[in-house]
Amino acid sequence: MNFVTCPKCGIESNKFFNLVCRDCFFETFKLIELPLILHVSICSNCGAYFHKGRWENIGNLEYVLVSAVENVLQIHIEAKDVKVSLEPKEITPYVYIVRVDVDAVINEEIVHAVGETEVRIQRRACDMCSRESGGYFEAIIQIRAAGRYPTEKESRHCSALASRVIETMKKKGDRLAFISEVREKKEGLDLYIGSMNVGRQICRLIISELGGSFAESPTLLGMRDGKNIYRITFAIRLPEFSPGDVVMFRGKIIHIKSSGKRVNGVYLEDGSRFISTPEELKGAEKVAKIEDAVLTVLVSIEKKAILVLDPESYETVAIKKPVSFHADEGSEIPVLKTPYGIFSLICS
Ligand SMILES: [Zn+2]
Numbered sequence: 001m002n003f004v005t006c007p008k009c010g011i012e013s014n015k016f017f018n019l020v021c022r023d024c025f026f027e028t029f030k031l032i033e034l035p036l037i038l039h040v041s042i043c044s045n046c047g048a049y050f051h052k053g054r055w056e057n058i059g060n061l062e063y064v065l066v067s068a069v070e071n072v073l074q075i076h077i078e079a080k081d082v083k084v085s086l087e088p089k090e091i092t093p094y095v096y097i098v099r100v101d102v103d104a105v106i107n108e109e110i111v112h113a114v115g116e117t118e119v120r121i122q123r124r125a126c127d128m129c130s131r132e133s134g135g136y137f138e139a140i141i142q143i144r145a146a147g148r149y150p151t152e153k154e155s156r157h158c159s160a161l162a163s164r165v166i167e168t169m170k171k172k173g174d175r176l177a178f179i180s181e182v183r184e185k186k187e188g189l190d191l192y193i194g195s196m197n198v199g200r201q202i203c204r205l206i207i208s209e210l211g212g213s214f215a216e217s218p219t220l221l222g223m224r225d226g227k228n229i230y231r232i233t234f235a236i237r238l239p240e241f242s243p244g245d246v247v248m249f250r251g252k253i254i255h256i257k258s259s260g261k262r263v264n265g266v267y268l269e270d271g272s273r274f275i276s277t278p279e280e281l282k283g284a285e286k287v288a289k290i291e292d293a294v295l296t297v298l299v300s301i302e303k304k305a306i307l308v309l310d311p312e313s314y315e316t317v318a319i320k321k322p323v324s325f326h327a328d329e330g331s332e333i334p335v336l337k338t339p340y341g342i343f344s345l346i347c348s
């Protein structure tokens, strides 16, 4: 083996790093470098972290602190098999100490280094939260219904669906996923939404759950950085009739079972299926809700008719016997009274 004299300390060695012996090398070697103090800006409202000139929602406070320190931690360029562990400790809500442990291999020797940095947290409102509180919006969703006003239940349902989309999009990192204003009007709800894309997703979900359709109309607001800036209005039309409605259409009474691009239902007279579209159903007359059905006594069963007691006047009335009608005389059966007569609900 060749022993050579270290130019720095004069001992003889066969292991040289950067032209000096092992001890001289490690005497001045620094595995990690960390600033003593690190300033971090965090949004006091949504917890976003300001990094490289922009706000990002990357995770909870601990995660932000660890990432912030990782971003400034410098590890020697020749280190191999580097293992880093960071542990934040709260001193005050505005000051944390983050301890850093690093294991690495330098010139086939295992090296360990410990350091810590004081993180000072500045809390302020991020760009999106200031937009949100400033009433910023890119889209207005107008929730209306065809030929009527939306019911309170429908409005509540639409609000809940909008919140669901906002939550999902927020989790996906869409920082414009917020509702900046809700206006309740007699003719329906207006939702002011931070982003067009989120507005469109909300409309799609509402239509898929409640039926109906929506149309988009953009308004040009002006130019910014050479690009046209639009605001978009989404006009939702909930269907005229909703499940549970009983309508008079072309001389027949129909129980609406579902309503979307197609309308499905059942003819109360004979229990046969009804399929149509909202456009076709325009002009149908709503005559009752299926919840209005009551139980009444089946007096007798004839060949083509059944006799029941009118649930209001208690007079015996004959109604057309539905196909495949099974019930015992004297038992109670559900019926629905409409301005067009009484209908048995036994096969609908
Ligand atoms: Zn030496």
Ligand SMILES: [Zn+2]
Pocket: 043, 044, 045, 046, 047, 048, 125, 126, 127, 128, 129, 130
């Ligand atoms: Zn924020």
